[in-house]
Amino acid sequence: MKISVVGTGYVGLVTGTCFAETGVTVTCVDIDKDKVQDLRQGIIPIYEPGLEPMVKNNVDKNRLFFTTSLQESLKDTDAVFIAVGTPPDEDGSADLQYVLDVAREVGEHMENYMVVVTKSTVPIGTAEKVRKTLKEALDKRGVNIDFDVASNPEFLKEGDAIDDFLKPDRIVIGTDSAKAEDILSRLYKPFVLNGHPVISMDIPSAELTKYAANSMLATKISFMNDIANLCELVGADVNSVRRGIGSDSRIGNKFIYAGTGYGGSCFPKDVKALINTSDKNNHSLDILKAVESVNERQKTTLVNKLMYHFNNDLKGKKIALWGLSFKPHTDDMREAPALSIIEKLRAEGAEITGYDPVAMEESKRRIGDSIQYARDQYEALVDADALLLVTEWPEFRTPNYNVMKKLMKNHLIMDGRNIYELSEMKNQGFIYYSIGRKA
Numbered sequence: 062m063k064i065s066v067v068g069t070g071y072v073g074l075v076t077g078t079c080f081a082e083t084g085v086t087v088t089c090v091d092i093d094k095d096k097v098q099d100l101r102q103g104i105i106p107i108y109e110p111g112l113e114p115m116v117k118n119n120v121d122k123n124r125l126f127f128t129t130s131l132q133e134s135l136k137d138t139d140a141v142f143i144a145v146g147t148p149p150d151e152d153g154s155a156d157l158q159y160v161l162d163v164a165r166e167v168g169e170h171m172e173n174y175m176v177v178v179t180k181s182t183v184p185i186g187t188a189e190k191v192r193k194t195l196k197e198a199l200d201k202r203g204v205n206i207d208f209d210v211a212s213n214p215e216f217l218k219e220g221d222a223i224d225d226f227l228k229p230d231r232i233v234i235g236t237d238s239a240k241a242e243d244i245l246s247r248l249y250k251p252f253v254l255n256g257h258p259v260i261s262m263d264i265p266s267a268e269l270t271k272y273a274a275n276s277m278l279a280t281k282i283s284f285m286n287d288i289a290n291l292c293e294l295v296g297a298d299v300n301s302v303r304r305g306i307g308s309d310s311r312i313g314n315k316f317i318y319a320g321t322g323y324g325g326s327c328f329p330k331d332v333k334a335l336i337n338t339s340d341k342n343n344h345s346l347d348i349l350k351a352v353e354s355v356n357e358r359q360k361t362t363l364v365n366k367l368m369y370h371f372n373n374d375l376k377g378k379k380i381a382l383w384g385l386s387f388k389p390h391t392d393d394m395r396e397a398p399a400l401s402i403i404e405k406l407r408a409e410g411a412e413i414t415g416y417d418p419v420a421m422e423e424s425k426r427r428i429g430d431s432i433q434y435a436r437d438q439y440e441a442l443v444d445a446d447a448l449l450l451v452t453e454w455p456e457f458r459t460p461n462y463n464v465m466k467k468l469m470k471n472h473l474i475m476d477g478r479n480i481y482e483l484s485e486m487k488n489q490g491f492i493y494y495s496i497g498r499k500a
């Protein structure tokens with residue numbers, strides 16, 4: 062089989078590379094010449110464990126190609142996956158310009174039947190817009206070539222993307238054509254041999270499934286964060302509550318960890334977009350509005366605790382931040398709680414030194430030298446009045462407490478991810494605040 066994947070961002074690159082791994086001939090298309098040049102040599106623009114060697118391997122085996130020409134990629138292709146960005150508009154709805162540009166260009170150049178698949182997270186109704194845009198381009202050419210559209214949302218997690226793609230919990234395919242369903246089922250067959258299902262449905266349901274999945278996960282997190290806030294007021298421990306409820310298989314023990322709020326390029330954007338879709342349909346998704354506002358509040362909960370500790374005066378206080386990315390194993394800082402924390406700390410006049418195992422360059426790109434950067438996690442602690450643990454990177458889990466105490470001016474830890482044991486902190490003599498646990 063032969064496919065094209067348009068957009069070599071996170072989703073496109075992982076999708077193209079994993080399909081190539083199964084022997085499919087894949088051409089990835091991007092408008093960025095430099096990026097394409099790099100990718101041809103196996104240099105990848107993102108940090109994703111395991112992806113680089115896989116790209117190199119498939120390029121070497123002549124089944125993964127990169128080009129700036131969508132037209133060139135379309136020759137004899139069975140399916141075109143659209144995986145370009147859908148940045149949020151000011152009102153929170155996704156901007157479909159890039160998706161529809163691809164649809165138009167496909168219509169301008171296609172010569173054979175193909176299924177055009179939306180892979181980016183797109184609002185309900187987008188596949189129909191893709192169909193209409195493509196058809197208009199064909200009509201302009203005065204040709205009548207058969208094609209289908211489909212929605213095939215992805216459920217990859219950054220940092221685990223390869224594994225999630227190769228061993229998916231499920232594949233969702235939304236289409237109204239048996240031919241398109243057959244092509245997509247054949248493409249995905251190697252990944253679902255271990256019993257995980259392909260779930261076929263109509264197009265709007267597939268489009269909504271993606272938003273509903275992310276919104277449900279975000280809801281779990283905000284719910285636990287708010288329960289954690291209550292725990293602090295009534296003297297309960299959110300970890301015990303989590304274990305207590307998570308052992309009920311109807312609730313499940315995943316995605317119920319309290320923390321400094323969810324971030325990243327997906328949950329915040331998708332929750333907003335679903336609220337927006339709902340509002341446009343004269344339905345108020347109140348539950349998601351609450352999820353969003355709880356999350357906004359949660360992102361600065363560590364700073365509030367710090368203010369409380371220092372009697373509302375953070376002026377000139379030296380604060381160390383461990384972790385800048387929105388979660389471990391990625392350099393992604395989009396909507397990262399660290400950004401809200403830094404903004405609030407700076408507004409209060411604190412001096413910040415940050416350290417992150419991989420996101421330092423990304424941080425410099427985003428916020429420049431508005432904070433200082435340390436070469437390692439301990440250097441960040443020199444003369445610090447407090448340590449704020451923002452991202453639970455593995456190397457922060459068992460630090461050398463003696464070294465920490467020697468370096469820090471104040472032995473104060475604000476743990477935004479509950480990674481340290483209360484008893485250990487007490488034994489080590491730290492003043493310790495965490496989320497939803499007794500201080």
Ligand code: UGA
Nearest residue numbers: 215216217218219316317318320322323324325327387388
């Ligand atoms: C998320 C979904 O998990 C994927 O299934 C989906 O495909 C993806 O969005 C997407 O739409 O593209 P991702 O954004 O990579 O993936 O990150 P997650 O691992 O889901 O974490 C999201 C946020 O939730 C992080 O900030 C994390 O720290 C937070 N989180 C997660 C918690 O605060 N508590 C938890 O128990 C779990």
